Amino acid sequence: MKTQAIINHIVNWLKDYVKENKQNGFVVGVSGGIDSAVTSTLCAKTGLRVLCLEMPIHQDPNQVSRAKKHIDNLHQQFANVSSLSVDLTETFETFKSAVPQTPDTDQKSLSLANTRARFRMSTLYYFAALHGYLVAGTGNKVEDFGVGFYTKYGDGGVDLSPIADLMKSEVYALGRELNIIEEILNAAPTDGLFGDSRSDEDQLGASYDELEWAMRLEDRNHKDLNPRQQEVLKIYQKLNQANQHKMQPIPVCEIPTDLKS
Template sequence: MQTVKVIDYISDWLKTYANNAGVKGFIIGISGGIDSAVTSTLCARTGLKLICLEMDIHQNDNEVDRGLAHINWLEKKYANVSHHRVNLTDSFETIKASFPEGVENHGLSMANTRARLRMTTLYAVGQANGLLVAGTGNKVEDFGVGFYTKYGDGGVDLSPIADLFKSEVFAIAKELDIVQSIQNAAPTDGLWKDERTDEGQIGATYPELEWAMTFEGNPKDLTDRQKEVIKIYHSFHRANKHKMVPIPICEIPENLK
């Protein structure tokens, strides 16, 4: 990958899109992870307005610290960047308490509710400021294993890095000189009270998933681990396919109208 040229291409694409849409710039949620760090930096490079939101919901301190370190780095480097800290923990707990009995004890449902509350916040602040919500999903997550929340972090206006593998995002982060603690951190979705990682939840590393996503060889030639990774990849892809395709529409035959 021609890293420098890709960086310039994405930043130019972002600026052109925003100008054509008649908006002032972008808003993005900062998680302390590599994807949001890279995406926010690419947005900042456009020279257009960028608001970064740090949205705490029972967040681990190390994730918050990394996110704030990145925001501080961005604001020192780019005059067009500002930020807000929005603590959503009480809001999340209020929503949980309003659900029917038993819902609040469903771990995955509550994790996804966190992501959807953050999406709502991004759109509220973004619309009030004339900004587009920039997505942070990469190619493996968005089109491979579908590792994101539908209408949560998947609810965005545009996706600047969705055609990049995770390894390519890391390469861009290195070129941009992103905060080292973020480059070194294990990727995590930040939706749980513990410190579980993306790769731990999926059961395969990002390099393994990238390989599985592009594999076109003979399955008989694979090692046991490679066969397991292929199985993991296709299991996630099938289960999350509904996130990657348009919403199904029941089209009524003309003779019934």
């Protein structure tokens, strides 16, 4: 993979898109993970204004620490980067107390996790509107087009997606080329939506390397797979099918012409 050439291509694409749409720069949610670290660095390399937002909601301290270290690193390298920390914990708790109380279940936990992502999306768009910025998405190809591992109108609510055509392993390759801090490069990927240290692999049941393998295998011969490969392929296919509603355009009910006349 021509890593530096890909970096240059993305940076130029970002600059062109901002110019074409007459905007002033980017706002990026920085979580302490590799995807947001690479995305924010690519945006910074455009020379345009970049606002990095850290938006904790009962966040695991390690995630907060990594996010702050990454932002500090960007400040040292790029004069066009600014940052803010907007603690949404109280907002989240107010929401929880405002909705009807229901028993604690896995579905409720997931619903609240997605609510966190949607609060963050609203915050990103508040600042985007305030400054004339575009919200830069941080999803990679496996998440966005493979297993749909994101929140609809949460972290999936963005203006443009700089790294969505890159597999997770390719994002890491860019991260190493961009000198992303070691703490982020070595950390287990996590969406940070549950207030603990559970990893993406804990939730998905497979590693990103395994899911990349399954994603590439889709149109190939599935014979002679070992038991783990068979299991991973089933995980991938199940998630891909279940999350098509995220990955496909919103369906529009088209009214027959004769009913309108």
